[in-house]
Amino acid sequence: MSEFEGRSVLVTGAARGIGRATALHFAERGADVAANDLDGDGLAELGREIEALGRRALAVPGNVGVEEDARRIVDTSVAELGRLDVLVNNAGVWIIKSLEETSAEEWDRQLDTNLRAAYLLSRRAIPALRESDAACIVNIASIAGLRFTVPHIAYAASKAGVIALTRDLAVELGPDRIRVNAVAPGPIDTQGLLDSLGELDRQSAEQRYLLGRMGRAEDIANAVVFLASGRASYVTGATLPVTGGAELAVRPLF
Ligand SMILES: NC(=O)c1ccc[n+]([C@@H]2O[C@H](COP(=O)([O-])OP(=O)(O)OC[C@H]3O[C@@H](n4cnc5c(N)ncnc54)[C@H](O)[C@@H]3O)[C@@H](O)[C@H]2O)c1
Numbered sequence: 001m002s003e004f005e006g007r008s009v010l011v012t013g014a015a016r017g018i019g020r021a022t023a024l025h026f027a028e029r030g031a032d033v034a035a036n037d038l039d040g041d042g043l044a045e046l047g048r049e050i051e052a053l054g055r056r057a058l059a060v061p062g063n064v065g066v067e068e069d070a071r072r073i074v075d076t077s078v079a080e081l082g083r084l085d086v087l088v089n090n091a092g093v094w095i096i097k098s099l100e101e102t103s104a105e106e107w108d109r110q111l112d113t114n115l116r117a118a119y120l121l122s123r124r125a126i127p128a129l130r131e132s133d134a135a136c137i138v139n140i141a142s143i144a145g146l147r148f149t150v151p152h153i154a155y156a157a158s159k160a161g162v163i164a165l166t167r168d169l170a171v172e173l174g175p176d177r178i179r180v181n182a183v184a185p186g187p188i189d190t191q192g193l194l195d196s197l198g199e200l201d202r203q204s205a206e207q208r209y210l211l212g213r214m215g216r217a218e219d220i221a222n223a224v225v226f227l228a229s230g231r232a233s234y235v236t237g238a239t240l241p242v243t244g245g246a247e248l249a250v251r252p253l254f
Contacts, residue, residue, distance in 0.1 A: 001030070002029050002030025003029040003030060003225075003229055003230075004026055004029045004030040004031035004085075004086075004228075004229075005030035005031075006030070007030070007031045007032070007083075007085040007086065007132075007134065008031065008032045008033075008034065008077070008078075008081040008082070008083050008084050008085055008086075009023070009026045009031045009032070009033050009034070009084075009085065009086040009087075009088065009228070010033075010034040010035075010036065010060070010073070010074065010077045010084060010086070010087050010088065010121075010125070011023045011026070011033065011034070011035055011036065011088040011090055012036040012037070012064050012073070012088065012089055012090050012091040012117065012121065013036065013037055013064070013090045013091025013092060014033075014035035014036060014037055014042075014043065014046060014090070015035070015037035015038075015039035015041075015042025015043050015045075015046060016037075016039070016042055016190070016191055016192075017188075017190035017191060017192050017217055018090055018140060018185065018188060018190060018217045018220045018221065019035075019037070019088070019090040019091065020042070020046055020217070021216075021217035021218050021220070021221040022088055022090060022217075022220070022221040022224050022225070023035050023046060023050065024046070024049060024050065024053075024221070025218070025221040025222065025224070025225045026086070026225060026228075027049075027050040027053045027055040027057070028053060029225065030055070031055065031085075031086070032055050032056035032057070032058075032081050033050050033055060033056070033057055033058070034058040034059075034060050034073075034076070034077035034080070034081055034084075035047065035050075035057065035058070035059055035060065036059075036060045036061065036062060036064060036073050036091065037061060037091070038061065038062075038063060039061075040059065040061045043059040043061060044059065046059075047059055056081060058076070058077060058080050058081060060072070060073045060076050060077055063113075064089075064091045064113060064117035064120070064121060065109075065112030065113045065116050065117045065120070066112075067120055070117060070120035070121050070124055071120075071124055073121065074087075074121055074124040074125050074128070075124070078125075078128045083128065083131065083132060084125055084128040084129060084131075084132065084135075085129070085132040085134055085135055085136075086135070086136055086137075086138065086228045087121060087122065087125045087129070087136075087137045087138070088137075088138045088139075088140070088224055088228075089117060089118040089121055089122065089137065089138070089139045089140065089162075090140040091113055091114075091117060092113055092114045092140065092142075092158075092192070093109060093110055093113045093114065093155075094110075094152065094155050094192060094193075094196045095109075095110060095152060095154065095155060095196070096150055096151065096152045096155075096196055096197070097151065097152065097153075097154070098151045098153060099153045102153060102154050106154060107154045110154040110155050110158050111154065111157070111158050111161070113158075114155070114158035114159060114161075114162065115158045115161040115162055115165065118139050118162055118165055119165065122137055122165075122169060122180075125137070126173070126176075126178070129173075129176075129178050130176050130178065133177075134230065134233075135176075135177065135178040135179070136178060136179040136180065136181065136227070136228050136236075137166075137169065137173075137178065137179070137180045137181075138181055138182065138183065138224045138227050138228055139162050139165065139166050139180070139181070139182040139183075140162075140182070140183055140185065140220070140224075141159045141162040141163050141166070141182040141183065141184040141185075141239055142155070142156075142159040142162075142184055142185060143184050143185065143186045143187075143241060143243050143246060143247050144156045144159045145158075145159030145160040145161075145162060145163045145184060145239075146160075146163070146184055146239075146241065146247060147247055159184075162182060163182055163184070163239050166180055166181060166182040166237065166238075166239060167237045167239075170236040170237030170238075171237065174236060179227075179232070179233075179235065179236040180236060180237065181227045181232070181235060181236060181237070181238045181239070181240065182238070182239040182240070183220055183223045183224055183227065183239070183240050183242055184239050184240065184241045184242065184243070185215060185219075185220050185242050185243065186215055186241070186242065186243025186244055186246035186247065187209075187214055187215060187243075187246060188214065188215040188216065188217060188219070188220060189214045189215065189216055189217070190217055209244050209245075209246065210244055210245035210246065210248065211244040211245060213244070214244075215242065215243070215244055219242055219244075220242055223240055223242045227240065
């Protein structure tokens with residue numbers, strides 16, 4: 001029997017990048033998947049791939065930072081798939097700007113999408129998670145929540161907030177046997193990263209990254225699936241850096 005057979009997983013920001021890879025990794029291991037994003041076309045394509053794996057796919061479009069949407073995303077997932085075992089709070093936006101350059105609107109957009117959403121979805125999901133005998137939440141934080149990387153103060157604050165939320169929620173939900181963990185990716189080769197940084201010089205990646213390559217979405221998906229699995233059944237409140245050692249290097253990341 002596959003590892004997540006009979007389980008339902010909700011992944012936010014799943015139309016591309018890390019969220020998409022994570023949704024597919026769960027489906028490959030037997031889970032039914034509810035996938036959220038703002039991008040309905042991307043969700044439809046992902047849904048076809050999940051169904052081709054023989055699993056149920058549900059598209060739950062919407063803006064995770066908006067309370068009404070967050071409520072609908074969780075409620076629809078639980079109603080349609082019949083249960084919720086794993087919530088992956090992955091959707092995120094990244095604006096590289098110093099504090100002086102950051103408008104209040106940009107600050108709010110990053111904090112709403114990256115942090116408020118994890119609060120909104122987790123809170124709404126708790127009653128359904130309590131019904132599961134293997135419930136967990138996995139939040140996607142960032143190396144930027146652990147140390148300085150580039151000038152992106154709102155993003156860093158949001159991701160440090162995700163790490164604190166992960167720790168404290170793990171304490172709150174421990175008595176319910178709901179585990180809460182986070183993955184803190186280093187630089188991962190996704191469209192989101194490219195949109196924010198511009199085209200990177202991959203030729204010099206060997207010099208920049210300790211393991212000689214940039215991270216891939218699959219590297220993060222593997223860590224998320226591990227934290228959600230029975231193999232991590234005694235892990236809660238943890239933030240796992242998946243960075244290829246990037247935070248150990250003294251040289252600039254980019
Ligand atoms: N790529 C990296 O180097 C890196 C590093 C550290 C952390 N992360 C984190 O990993 C997560 C995924 O990053 P990625 O690189 O795959 O990004 P990405 O931009 O490629 O994908 C993010 C997805 O989230 C969706 N999204 C954005 N705002 C949303 C909202 N309000 N509601 C619903 N969906 C929304 C987008 O439409 C997109 O499909 C983010 O939380 C990001 O901060 C990424």
